[in-house]
């Protein structure tokens with residue numbers, strides 16, 4: 106299998122290295138062959154080529170079986186007036202690969218409950234899978250700017266809502282058969298289209314229960330009743346906000362993975378955390394989010410369920426027994442974390 | 452002073468009655484005269500007149516010194532396909548009164564810390580004032596709908612951002628001289644206009660510190676470091692989501708007030724909670740959010756600071772000593788809560 110890696114900026118290269126090392130260790134043990142090819146994206150790509158998503162990168166990603174991304178962005182490139190921004194590379198890549206469904210699983214490992222801002226009793230049985238629409242909405246709508254006005258258009262087509270809804274319901278079938286759809290249908294036209302489309306598609310899945318929530322209520326319910334939710338499907342910007350809110354419950358962003366999937370097999374896998382410029386280059390970033398994203402890559406793009414589960418079990422072992430990196434209350438370096446996961450594979 | 456009350460739907464009339472009773476008790480004690488005039492808005496207005504904001508209501512509000520609103524909406528009127536919705540009345544009223552700055556203070560009373568989903572140590576010193584832009588953004592932008600597409604336009608002018616920013620900085624001067632501006636400037640054009648305008652206006656307030664946060668990070672930081680924030684200013688939809696998230700920290704929505712202010716004196720005051728159809732008509736709704744909104748009315752529209760503080764102290768007394776309504780772990784009815792606050796005025 107051909108895996109393109111896009112280490113990107115900040116701690117991106119450090120956590121990508123760790124994830125690749127784990128994938129190689131898994132390949133060795135299971136007799137798989139993975140070919141890795143590294144390309145530029147984000148700030149480092151702007152520095153080298155002037156473009157946040159160089160053509161060579163995009164071409165390689167399109168031919169790959171899966172794409173692994175570290176992180177993009179950093180203070181060096183974040184002048185709001187700048188014409189070219191690292192994030193544009195990531196958004197363009199998501200669009201070009203057609204990865205419309207961004208999966209963000211959230212579980213709270215018991216060993217980390219003490220790090221969560223939430224009370225322990227709230228965290229029991231939290232197991233949520235967010236399915237965030239990733240290639241539509243205000244992220245990709247028309248924008249205008251004059252001296253004294255700016256606009257962003259949020260747009261959704263029925264077809265865009267249908268496909269991400271189906272993905273959410275299919276995932277719910279394999280879980281607890283419950284889907285919560287989040288919108289702002291009391292105010293937004295796109296949300297009314299969202300709600301009526303989700304309701305119609307839900308009828309194709311009589312075995313799965315659907316409920317609707319308004320995004321403001323959901324922001325509250327994620328804190329007061331987090332264990333009530335199974336699959337949560339929502340549009341791009343609401344998903345951006347709600348998944349970061351939910352991520353705070355896990356105690357650290359450092360260990361949360363994501364998978365972005367389209368109709369085809371090629372998926373885009375990245376940890377939820379950003380480029381973390383404050384700790385970049387120090388070898389202390391937590392690589393578990395990246396390593397768990399690699400597990401999702403094996404599961405969703407390569408069909409290697411056993412290997413994916415092996416990695417997840419190894420990460421759980423490390424969370425239970427240590428070592429722990431700084432963000433989760435320990436002192437271990439990125440490479441110590443990586444080595445501990447590899448040791449736990451056997 | 453002329454106060455228009457808009458009891459609205461669900462528990463709206465119950466909590467409005469309680470707030471009016473407290474205002475009358477305060478008037479008696481301080482020698483003020485308040486004239487109350489009640490009008491229809493929301494679902495009950497649709498039932499009576501076909502319109503969510505009848506002309507008579509709007510006219511009365513425009514002539515008033517202040518407007519007090521209970522809540523609007525309910526299952527009876529929430530078919531997403533409906534042409535007329537209760538919320539439209541509220542949105543039209545906000546626009547017509549020009550109340551562009553929605554103030555939502557958040558403090559966590561020690562007696563209620565056990566009800567919060569957040570760990571107690573996180574709640575220490577939490578004292579945030581949200582200033583949500585209330586008459587712009589996707590709430591009021593152009594909407595389109597065809598069989599297979601929907602759009603919402605989010606639009607901001609520099610002037611709209613300037614005025615709400617100035618309000619936020621002026622409020623910060625009276626508090627801890629810190630403003631956090633929240634946007635999504637790495638993706639949205641309106642957010643880039645927002646950020647550059649806020650940055651420019653901040654220079655007029657050298658005594659106040661400004662920081663910018665992205666909305667997704669802020670959704671996380673409100674949980675991990677809530678005591679870091681003083682005044683938080685943001686656009687309409689982000690404010691809707693973040694203030695509900697923050698409200699969850701307080702342990703109950705039932706006791707959070709809000710004030711919506713424009714350039715003039717007339718303000719719109721409402722508890723944060725909705726119409727709560729599940730408990731409407733039972734006399735058990737918590738009236739403290741409404742009563743605290745009445746205190747904000749005295750402060751911001753009538754300039755009665757002492758009377759406002761007296762109400763706030765009485766509510767704090769009731770929170771400390773009881774009685775408590777159901778939502779905050781007790782059994783007291785709406786009228787028992789109201790009477791306890793009135794008794795504590797002396």
Ligand SMILES: CC(C)[C@H](C(=O)O)[C@@H](O)C(=O)O
Pocket residue numbers: 192195345637638667
């Ligand atoms: C970097 C940014 C453009 C991105 C987004 O908003 O989608 C990030 O916050 C994310 O959630 O992956």
Ligand SMILES: CC(C)[C@H](C(=O)O)[C@@H](O)C(=O)O
Pocket residue numbers: 291292321538541691
């Ligand atoms: C009822 C609804 C339109 C309203 C809003 O979204 O502004 C409410 O959620 C609020 O926050 O006051």
